Amino acid sequence: xxxLNGVSKIFNQGQQNQFVSLQDISITIPPRQVTVLxxxxxxxxxxxxxxxxxxSRPTSxxxxxxxxxxxxxxxxxxxxxRRETFGFIFQQFNLINGISILENIMLPAYPNGERxxxxxxxxxxxxxxxxxxxxxxxxxxxxxxxxxxxxAIARALINNPEVIIADEPTxxxxxxxSVELMAIMERLKADGKTIIMASHDPLVYxxxxxxxxxxxxxxxxxxxxxPQ
Amino acid sequence: MANIEKQRAIIDFTLSSLMRRKxxxxxxxxxYTLVVTALASVMFFTKSIKTEAAAxxxxxxxxxxxxxxxxxxxxxxxxxxxxxxxxxGIRAVRGRLWGYYYDPVFGSNYTLLVPRELTFGDGEAAxxxxxxxxxxxxxxxxxxxxxxxxxxxxxxxxQVLPSSTELVSADLVLLSSGDFRALFGVPENMATDLxxxxxxxxxxPTITAKIVKLLPDTRPIAxxxxxxxxxxxxxxxxxxxxxxxxxxxxxxxxxxxxKATGLSAEERRxxxxxKAIGWDVADVLMMKLWEGAALSLTAFVTxxxxxxxxxxxxxxxxxxxxxKGWSVLYPSFRLTPSIDFMQLGILFFLTVIPYTVxxxxxxxxxxxxxxxxxxxx
Numbered sequence: 203x204x205x206l207n208g209v210s211k212i213f214n215q216g217q218q219n220q221f222v223s224l225q226d227i228s229i230t231i232p233p234r235q236v237t238v239l240x241x242x243x244x245x246x247x248x249x250x251x252x253x254x255x256x257x258s259r260p261t262s263x264x265x266x267x268x269x270x271x272x273x274x275x276x277x278x279x280x281x282x283x284r285r286e287t288f289g290f291i292f293q294q295f296n297l298i299n300g301i302s303i304l305e306n307i308m309l310p311a312y313p314n315g316e317r318x319x320x321x322x323x324x325x326x327x328x329x330x331x332x333x334x335x336x337x338x339x340x341x342x343x344x345x346x347x348x349x350x351x352x353x354a355i356a357r358a359l360i361n362n363p364e365v366i367i368a369d370e371p372t373x374x375x376x377x378x379x380s381v382e383l384m385a386i387m388e389r390l391k392a393d394g395k396t397i398i399m400a401s402h403d404p405l406v407y408x409x410x411x412x413x414x415x416x417x418x419x420x421x422x423x424x425x426x427x428x429p430q
Numbered sequence: 431m432a433n434i435e436k437q438r439a440i441i442d443f444t445l446s447s448l449m450r451r452k453x454x455x456x457x458x459x460x461x462y463t464l465v466v467t468a469l470a471s472v473m474f475f476t477k478s479i480k481t482e483a484a485a486x487x488x489x490x491x492x493x494x495x496x497x498x499x500x501x502x503x504x505x506x507x508x509x510x511x512x513x514x515x516x517x518x519g520i521r522a523v524r525g526r527l528w529g530y531y532y533d534p535v536f537g538s539n540y541t542l543l544v545p546r547e548l549t550f551g552d553g554e555a556a557x558x559x560x561x562x563x564x565x566x567x568x569x570x571x572x573x574x575x576x577x578x579x580x581x582x583x584x585x586x587x588x589q590v591l592p593s594s595t596e597l598v599s600a601d602l603v604l605l606s607s608g609d610f611r612a613l614f615g616v617p618e619n620m621a622t623d624l625x626x627x628x629x630x631x632x633x634x635p636t637i638t639a640k641i642v643k644l645l646p647d648t649r650p651i652a653x654x655x656x657x658x659x660x661x662x663x664x665x666x667x668x669x670x671x672x673x674x675x676x677x678x679x680x681x682x683x684x685x686x687x688x689k690a691t692g693l694s695a696e697e698r699r700x701x702x703x704x705k706a707i708g709w710d711v712a713d714v715l716m717m718k719l720w721e722g723a724a725l726s727l728t729a730f731v732t733x734x735x736x737x738x739x740x741x742x743x744x745x746x747x748x749x750x751x752x753x754k755g756w757s758v759l760y761p762s763f764r765l766t767p768s769i770d771f772m773q774l775g776i777l778f779f780l781t782v783i784p785y786t787v788x789x790x791x792x793x794x795x796x797x798x799x800x801x802x803x804x805x806x807x
Contacts, residue, residue, distance in 0.1 A: 214705065259707055278710055281708055282710070285707070299696075300447075301447075305443065311439075312440055313436060314436070314715070315432030315435045315439075318439065318442075
């Protein structure tokens with residue numbers, strides 16, 4: 203269970219270009235469910251996701267994760283939290299060019315110090331799950347859009363995280379791939395993962411798999427509900 | 431165990447990262463290696479030549495007295511032995527016979543010397559390894575010479591000299607006093623120079639002053655003076671060469687600094703991604719440390735090995751015209767490897783450490799930034 207209590211985020215505080223991105227956000231994200239942060243561009247969805255995922259700290263307010271306050275954790279622990287608890291799927295997918303799919307997938311697990319053979323076996327298993335085992339040695343820049351998306355998801359799953367965070371996951375996908383992605387999310391939900399997505403794509407927030415929708419506008423929650 | 435696996439994984443990623451920017455890194459590696467090779471060559475050569483000089487002079491007499499006529503070295507009368515012996519503080523004085531002989535058949539210069547204690551008889555000779563290499567001098571062979579009157583004169587090789595350094599004995603031919611005088615026409619009452627043993631080395635300056643006063647046509651030369659001259663000559667020469675090389679060194683540092691400190695947008699983005707997916711600042715720095723170390727260590731080790739081969743196997747052909755100068759040294763000899771590990775250490779600290787640090791600092795700056803920038807593409 204992730205609880206946000208009075209979270210605000212102000213960029214360039216005290217300067218002329220001060221910008222309030224989030225104001226007094228308080229939400230509860232239940233475990234093993236799919237929650238969508240819905241809102242137009244610039245509403246603060248990505249900022250909220252990065253605060254939930256421990257990538258940035260709120261200017262004020264608190265985030266607790268399974269009862270543990272995480273906003274004041276030192277950087278080293280935040281890194282470990284990102285690595286062990288969250289799996290990230292970025293809007294641009296953010297794979298590292300020039301190295302193989304397999305290496306890209308294993309990257310988040312390198313700091314764990316796990317045995318290489320075990321890690322590789324797990325990465326290959328994930329590749330098989332997404333039908334990419336034959337392309338393990340291929341460099342990522344040679345992949346199609348759909349393949350890049352699946353590699354990004356496989357990378358997010360390598361450390362078997364409790365929570366998957368996806369920022370506009372369908373922004374660069376056509377409708378067919380978007381539907382495919384939502385099917386994968388459904389499978390992950392069935393596996394017991396908590397999924398948090400930011401999107402303004404109806405294919406995402408209208409999908410049957412979604413349990414909760416949090417609507418954000420101008421950095422504030424405008425509506426929080428369960429879809430009909 | 432986990433830490434070893436972690437380092438291994440990070441090194442794996444570092445190496446594949448280096449391979450991704452093959453052209454840029456290869457260019458850097460080549461320039462880096464050449465700079466280390468040049469510097470290490472000068473260091474190796476200078477150190478070895480000083481060691482050679484010290485070895486040559488280790489057994490040299492403390493004081494040599496030469497006779498000068500019109501500023502040129504002349505044969506010295508043996509009657510001077512008695513006069514010098516009378517100076518207080520002199521333990522022993524003896525005449526020495528030595529000279530050079532050019533062999534037109536092999537185009538070689540030999541140094542002919544009458545040793546203090548002869549282990550073979552008249553008509554025989556002991557030869558150095560350089561002479562032995564010329565092919566003539568195996569034990570039992572006959573070496574032909576021409577006397578000062580143009581007559582044939584032969585010596586039988588009785589022994590090939592072992593030597594700790596080539597410079598000492600490469601071109602040496604030892605022969606008896608009688609043979610030497612017969613070959614060069616040196617009268618019985620003359621010697622090439624005199625050597626003196628001094629009871630107390632700290633008295634050498636006083637003794638040399640007394641010798642010059644007693645025998646104004648002589649020039650005493652102290653061993654320490656020769657050693658100091660060698661040291662000064664080679665230190666000065668290596669200094670000149672290093673000054674010339676410093677231009678190249680500076681260009682390298684600018685190049686390396688630019689490469690190491692300026693993170694490209696792509697590298698910055700990658701560090702952001704690594705942070706976002708759970709790498710700690712320390713992990714990112716470790717990766718960059720391995721990257722800098724892999725590159726600079728490879729360049730350092732390769733550069734030092736190339737310098738070793740260049741100086742000790744290749745005769746230091748690229749720097750020898752500047753460093754050696756044939757007016758000071760024998761025409762040809764091979765250097766015995768002698769390495770000053772202290773200097774090598776300094777070279778290591780002046781190349782590997784600054785490069786590695788220069789790589790880390792900008793990465794640290796990029797790594798401490800919040801990773802949420804990658805969320806915004």
